[in-house]
Amino acid sequence: MNILTKQTLSRRTTLRAGAATLALPMLDAMQSRSSAASGNKPPKRIVLVHRPLGTYHPHLVPETEGLKYKATRYLETLEEHRGKFTLLSGVAHLGYPNGHWTDAAIFTGTYPEGIARSDNIHNTISIDQLIAEKIGHHTRVSSMTLNTANCASISWNRKGVPVPFMRSRTQLFKRLFVDGSPEQISREMDRLKHGHSILDDMRGQLKLLRLDVGAGDRSRLDLLTTSIREAERMLQQDEAWVAKPKPEVDAQEKDFARHNNWVESQEKWYRLIQLALQTDSTRVITYGLGEQNNNGVPGLEIGHHDASHHGKNPEKIEQFARYEEKEYEKFSKFLSQLAETDEGNGSLLENTQVLLTSNLGDASAHASSNLPTFLAGGGFQHKGHLAFDREKNYPLSNLYLRMIQRFDINIDRFGTSTSVLSELG
16 A cells, blocks of 8 residues: 655656756656546647648558558658557648648638638638637646748637747747746736736727728727737736746756757757646647758758659659658657656557648649648547548548547537548547
8 A cells, every 4th residue: 555645746846966957757646646546637738740841652651551551661760659640641621722822721721712822811710729729728828839930820810810939949948947036027927917908908999999990990900809809818827827836847948049950950849849748838739840951961962842842853852752751750759759758647649639741742743632641649549541532632621620529629610621530539
């Protein structure tokens, strides 16, 4: 019989030796007696990762379906995770034009009319923001949008407005894991209160302005009102957390300050994402990868974008494959980090839906069909390779709808869904 002499052990307990600190994994003693007795489950999370340049399908998609596929060149990098993910082939947002700008709608699945022109996008809410509306209040940060790409955003709110994103790893680390001094916390609380007063004043001005404009302008002002309401919600959440100690982790700001090449940069971003999830700092993360360059990476001789538009040139295809191989290797390592993080009731991977996809299928043709799509973890009954018709693609939003429903959000449509994908349980 194990008898606890304390009610609980703090989740912030660390081992210290000199200047070094080591965060402990989740221990039984870190759970309350009632929690341990009732077998409370760890929270559900979601990570969405976007790659902008499609894939070279012959190196990715196996010939057979199911878990007993023969691993292709790219799937060999994910071999240790066989059974923990599903590669979906033959999926797309149906009716989308061929072009790079469709990345804006990769996680919204908005109607084709909304994405028809790159200079006039009318978007809808993205899957991450819909889920954040449901669970975002439980954590210090309701959702994180991390974007190293050149697009405006891959995350959109309910009014179809792009969500601000972060590009700095060190700023993100500070926000999540570096406590301010008492003076800094006091200044931050004053700043938040000042933010409330500004928003109150703006709301009053908008009410008066509505009386002097027409119907079309009022709808535009409604959009501003919604943005103010969201800003107020974020301020309230920040106020609730500003004085609470941040979790300690076995990493420092300097670990994320610099990188020698894009491969190392990607690895550092994935590590930050893992830390954010492990410490329950957020449960909703969107990460946009960028177009890479060949600086400082042996074997890469031309740029990523140039290689992706290979025109079936064997030499360019090989260059493109080397970029992709490294991206899939880093993705595989990220899945390993999640799988190795024990939460007492399953691993972090088992409790996190991880989606990796692209707005392009064949970047060489700017094709928006046959989007390379992985879903890992999340407690699904994974199929290895789940193949749909490559000529008449299956709606990607059907998968999104299933992912949303796993968060106990009772909706029957999302984006351009036609039904809900049921093959993964």
